[in-house]
Amino acid sequence: MTIPPQTEFFYKGKWCSACDDALLDCLIMLKAERNVSTTEYPAWFLLNASDWIKNKASVIFSALELKDRIAMLRKRYYTFKAVIRLRGAYWNPETKAVVVPQESWDNILKMNSFAGSYFYQEEPIWARLACVFGFDDVKVEGEKDVVIISDNTVELHEDEIVVNAFVGG
Numbered sequence: 001m002t003i004p005p006q007t008e009f010f011y012k013g014k015w016c017s018a019c020d021d022a023l024l025d026c027l028i029m030l031k032a033e034r035n036v037s038t039t040e041y042p043a044w045f046l047l048n049a050s051d052w053i054k055n056k057a058s059v060i061f062s063a064l065e066l067k068d069r070i071a072m073l074r075k076r077y078y079t080f081k082a083v084i085r086l087r088g089a090y091w092n093p094e095t096k097a098v099v100v101p102q103e104s105w106d107n108i109l110k111m112n113s114f115a116g117s118y119f120y121q122e123e124p125i126w127a128r129l130a131c132v133f134g135f136d137d138v139k140v141e142g143e144k145d146v147v148i149i150s151d152n153t154v155e156l157h158e159d160e161i162v163v164n165a166f167v168g169g
Contacts, residue, residue, distance in 0.1 A: 003109075009117035010076070014059050015069065017124075022056035023049050023069060024128040031132070039133050041070065075114065077129040083108065083118045096122045 011017070026049040027041065046063040054060050061069070080098075084091050086108060089100040098118045100108075108115045123129065 003116040003119045006117050006121055009114060010072075014061070016057070016059075018057040019053055019059055019061075020069075020073065020125060022053040023066065024073070024125060024132060025056075026052035027070075028128060028131050039074070073129060074133050076117070076123060077126075077133045079112060079114050080118055080123040080126065080129075082112070083115050091122060096124075098122055 010020075027045065030036070030041075030045050030048060043063060046066045049066055050061050050063065053066075083089060083098055083100065086100050086104040088104060089098060091098055097120070105115075105119065
């Protein structure tokens with residue numbers, strides 16, 4: 001099976017890594033400024049992002065193109081998460097690669113051919129994708145009771161100790 005390089009999965013037409021960088025930086029900045037937690041972005045976010053990309057990468061995109069690109073970035077985020085959750089898979093930060101047993105690759109590529117984008121290397125913008133799309137999947141633990149163990153000990157006398165007999169063993 002021949003799997004193309006990652007760039008063939010990620011970039012077509014006017015899109016390049018500089019455009020993705022500018023788009024993500026703008027979305028992260030706007031989310032922080034407006035304290036927005038949703039991953040669905042209003043039209044004015046897209047207009048700001050269009051200007052931001054024009055200034056940073058010298059490419060002009062319509063709001064519809066940006067909406068489609070955000071959907072593509074979301075797909076990248078969730079596909080990468082699915083790949084690193086495969087049985088026996090792990091991310092090696094030193095080699096910047098995802099290591100997955102061949103049988104797991106075969107199975108996931110049958111279900112999701114886009115996962116092939118991570119066959120040769122990791123997700124290069126993982127941290128920023130997590131900032132944009134990852135707040136909805138953070139595990140929140142329930143409230144915990146705190147038990148304080150006292151340093152003071154009180155000695156019990158033999159007549160204060162009650163022993164319960166076990167019935168039936």
